[in-house]
Amino acid sequence: MFELIDTGMGESDVPVSDTVRAGNLVWSVHISEDPVTGEIVTGDIETQTRRTLQNLDQAIRAAGGTLADVVQMQVFLIEKTDSAGMNKVYAEFFQAPYPVRATVVVKELLSAGLRIEVLAHAVLGEVKR
Secondary structure, three states, rough: EEEOOOOOOOOOOOOOOEEEEEOOEEEEEEEEEEEOOEEEOOOOHHHHHHHHHHHHHHHHHOOOOHHHHEEEEEEEOOHHHHHHHHHHHHHHHOOOOOEEEEEOOOOOOOOOOOOEEEEEEOOOOOOOO
């Protein structure tokens, strides 16, 4: 059984839990949305990546951890050329050794204007960096 984490962000309007925890394991999915209003934060890839990773940080903290506990990331981009800007901002949030990461280019994301979506897996209290 897993528990839904109250991240302090607006609830999703689709049947999805944004952050769940089972023991010391956390799964969290995020897009570039304002954590208060739920409105999509548009802009270039750096703007959207920063907002997305700020949302991830808030969620992992709500679950009792930090970004240092993140062990795996899946990043979905709509443009291959966005990878450089995404990587620039990603390095502001994560330091070596970095989480294992897969970056995939997709045709589109569900909400209009989105350029990035991330899925993170964390192990709370176990990661030594």
